[in-house]
Amino acid sequence: MNCSDITKKYYRVQKLTHIWCPGCGHGTLMNTVIRAIDKLGLNKDDVVVVSGIGCSSRAPGYMDFNTLHTTHGRALAFATGIKMANPKLHVIVIMGDGDSSAIGGNHLIHAARRNIDITTIVFNNNIYGMTGGQYSPTTPTADFATTAPFGNIDVPFDLCKLAQGAGATFVGRATAYHAPLMQKLIEKGLQNKGFSFIEGLSLCPTYYGRKNKKGNAFNMHSYFKDNCVDLKVVQKNPEKGENKILIGEFFNGPKPEYTESYQVIVDKFKELRRD
Amino acid sequence: MFDKIEIRLSGSGGQGIILAAIILADAAIEQGINAIQTQSYGPEARGGASKAEVIINKNEINFPKVVTPNILLCLTQSSYDKYVASLDKNGILIVDECVNINMDADYKIYKLPILETAQSKLGTSMVANIISVGALYAIIGQDVISKDVMISSITHRVPPVTVNKNLDAFEEGIKLIKG
Amino acid sequence: MSNNTYKLIQGNEACVEGALAAGMRFYAGYPITPSTEIAEISAQKLPVVDGKFIQMEDEIASIAAIIGGSLAGLKSMTATSGPGFSLMQENIGYAAIAEIPCVIVNVQRGGPSTGMPTSPAQGDVMQAKWGTHGDHPAVALTPNSVQETYEYTIKAFNIAEKYRTPVILLMDETVGHMREKLQFNDSSEIEIIDRKKPTCSPEEYMAYKPDEDMIPKMASFGEGYRYHVTGLTHGEDGFPTNNNEISGKLIQRITDKIEKNIDDMSYYDEYKMEDAEIAIVAYGGVSRSAKSAVDEIRKKGIKIGLFRPITIWPFLEKQIKSVSEKVDKIYVAEMNLGQYSLEVERVACKSCTVNKINKVNGELITPQEIIDAVTGGRE
Structure with a gap:
């Protein structure tokens, strides 16, 4: 399928263009989600895409599925209700870094703990973009933001470690530059019967890039190209991982899935209902 | 015959005071009389003061709480100390033997070995609540609620494996009044 | 059953x-x-x-x-x-x-x-x-x-x-x-009402296009309609908009669909209001105390009744207004420091006096407290 066919098939073309700034990494990441869905041949009617609030959360509006743009931080809680009510649906949640790990951090760890079959994709651009460049839980220490005018003293989250520690059964990271890897991770996440967490490192030249003298979008992509290394490489040659950003598939360890476990309880009463 | 009985049952949390009140209310509605059951409790599930109330009324019950009970049951000293002043002066006080009371009162007093009977006759203090139900039933009288209805209510409300023991406790409670 | x-x-x-x-x-x-x-x-x-x-x-x-x-x-x-x-x-x-x-x-x-x-x-x-x-x-x-x-x-x-x-x-x-x-x-x-579902084709479906009754038909996710839901103000297609006219119309419609159908959800109860000169307005647990109080106060020869809203919101403006035109005095009894009474006052103040009976100590207001408030504690 060529690019324009995919666009016509999966995007609400009449709703484009999008709101994202020139050079933003979110469009590329959104496209990896679309391509993963296409690759797996999922029926569009069975796909639900849920988001919270922020730049990333505008993505579902452009995507031709059942789409739900919720309140800030709460996407996973809405998605949990959808998945519980109709477990046949493929539920995908797209969140930003602040959305998923600050205001929505509690929902993230509990959705992961339950291992409910939701594929969660975080577009992490290390900043609150929608509100104009405030520091988020993934802004590196010493970086600048409008609310960290003298340098950020917070210590950032490693979102993948957070999700894995909380119980996610599939975890991986890629970047807007490493789009094919991102797509592959989303495909595997969608195939995992359980809570999948994929972090997509995005770029925000407008706020994070400008505040921190990271250059333009090209420079920021080059940074990902030069500074990311796949976990598989590091496992063979640990020295190659020094001072680098790890990408790749970090964890894949199936466990009982939440809605299936609940269905076991419901089925216990099946005979009773027949009477 | 009565029009309205207001009963306050009190003791400590975990004694099954609320269940006793539920059984009485349950039996009353089964008998076709209006009943309402309420309770108040502190934050703790065990220990602390526990209070449950039942209103049995041939007419409609509006205000659901008991202000001046006709019958007051106290299984502990602290519940007696707390609630005795609220008892109707023509009412009935039922207390466990362990409670020190002021005998100089207008209301009728039954000082009964409820906790001791539970332990000695039935081997567990857990059934003190149903012994109390037996005593209350014997006092309220068969003309209000029939014995069959009481037995049915106890059977439905206590945990299934404890039905026989609780029915025995009910009989022991009746005996405390009727001898 | x-x-x-x-x-x-x-x-x-x-x-x-x-x-x-x-x-x-x-x-x-x-x-x-x-x-x-x-x-x-x-x-x-x-x-x-x-x-x-x-x-x-x-x-x-x-x-x-x-x-x-x-x-x-x-x-x-x-x-x-x-x-x-x-x-x-x-x-x-x-x-x-x-x-x-x-x-x-x-x-x-x-x-x-x-x-x-x-x-x-x-x-x-x-x-x-x-x-x-x-x-x-x-x-x-x-x-x-x-x-x-x-x-x-x-x-x-x-x-x-x-x-x-x-x-x-x-x-x-x-x-x-x-x-x-x-x-x-x-x-x-038991009357059971279910949401209206679309019968049109998915291509024709406008998730937020209201019918004449102001209510749009609702498809469930997974039924083939693939629409967008957002907390932003949105057009009839469900997609966000900053258009002032569309936004204003939306907020007006979701309010109107309730306010203009208030008669369909106005639940209340009246007790001894036929000849009442005084009305107690009370709801929830307190209304039970109020009913007992009405019976007791009537024994003193005072013509008192109870108006009990079951629908608290939307406010039963029409009914409260009619009560206020009938009685000389309204007492609003509630377990707060005066909330529903604010609405009652707003509607009733031109026709009668509105008094408040309030309690916030964790106890239900008793019939006696209402009796005392109404009769001035005269026994």
Whole structure:
């Protein structure tokens, strides 16, 4: 399928263009989600895409599925209700870094703990973009933001470690530059019967890039190209991982899935209902 | 015959005071009389003061709480100390033997070995609540609620494996009044 | 359920029985006194009827989950009390603007903050109307008995489904925890309303295009309609817009669909109001004390009656106005420092005097307190 066919098939073309700034990494990441869905041949009617609030959360509006743009931080809680009510649906949640790990951090760890079959994709651009460049839980220490005018003293989250520690059964990271890897991770996440967490490192030249003298979008992509290394490489040659950003598939360890476990309880009463 | 009985049952949390009140209310509605059951409790599930109330009324019950009970049951000293002043002066006080009371009162007093009977006759203090139900039933009288209805209510409300023991406790409670 | 089935049951349990009778098949909640029994009984009963229960990580997640569940096609409910109700406010607004039917039960306890968890109060009356930000429709029903809790939980679901709006069942600890007789209705006699579904093709479907009754048809996610839902102001296609005209029309419509259909959801009860010169206005647990007080005060030869709103929101303006034109004096008795009385005053002040009877110590207002207030303590 060529690019324009995919666009016509999966995007609400009449709703484009999008709101994202020139050079933003979110469009590329959104496209990896679309391509993963296409690759797996999922029926569009069975796909639900849920988001919270922020730049990333505008993505579902452009995507031709059942789409739900919720309140800030709460996407996973809405998605949990959808998945519980109709477990046949493929539920995908797209969140930003602040959305998923600050205001929505509690929902993230509990959705992961339950291992409910939701594929969660975080577009992490290390900043609150929608509100104009405030520091988020993934802004590196010493970086600048409008609310960290003298340098950020917070210590950032490693979102993948957070999700894995909380119980996610599939975890991986890629970047807007490493789009094919991102797509592959989303495909595997969608195939995992359980809570999948994929972090997509995005770029925000407008706020994070400008505040921190990271250059333009090209420079920021080059940074990902030069500074990311796949976990598989590091496992063979640990020295190659020094001072680098790890990408790749970090964890894949199936466990009982939440809605299936609940269905076991419901089925216990099946005979009773027949009477 | 009565029009309205207001009963306050009190003791400590975990004694099954609320269940006793539920059984009485349950039996009353089964008998076709209006009943309402309420309770108040502190934050703790065990220990602390526990209070449950039942209103049995041939007419409609509006205000659901008991202000001046006709019958007051106290299984502990602290519940007696707390609630005795609220008892109707023509009412009935039922207390466990362990409670020190002021005998100089207008209301009728039954000082009964409820906790001791539970332990000695039935081997567990857990059934003190149903012994109390037996005593209350014997006092309220068969003309209000029939014995069959009481037995049915106890059977439905206590945990299934404890039905026989609780029915025995009910009989022991009746005996405390009727001898 | 046969016609003569009855049971001694708690108000909170009656709420679940009503919800199940109305067709609730999804419950998400977080434990909080004095509403917890509603979660416990839902957990027990939902899987039996092929329904779903989940205990979420907090109340924000609970209401989010029921909105999701409703969107995926199940009638959904959550229950909470003061602190949890505060946490739910943002998403109550979401359900209002996105027009997702759901029922939120608030078994009121003493507040503010942690307040008195095991004691009754009616301090959330204004919050039920104005708790979430922005202009929005509010529907809240207040039962005063176990029987009414059952019946008005069913009505709460029906209003939610019919008007595509969140409905609040505003209980109080008195009603939630008391046990009295519940007469189950024959299931064939219970009116059950379900949301309108689209019959058009997915290509023609406009998720937020209202019919003449102001209410758009609602497809469930997964039924092939693939539409967009957002908490932003949106057009009839469901997509966000900054267009001032479209935004204004939307907020007006979601408000009008309730306000202009107020007669369809105006529930109230009158007691001895025929010749009344004084009216007590009371609702929920307090209305029971008020009814006893009316009987006692009448014995003194004073012509007094009770007007009992069951629909707290939208405000029963027409009925209160008519009461005020009939009587010389209104007493509003409520377990707060004067909330519903503000609305009564607004409507009644031109026709009669409005007095307040308030109590916030965690105890139900007693009949005697109402009698004393009305008769000036003359005995």
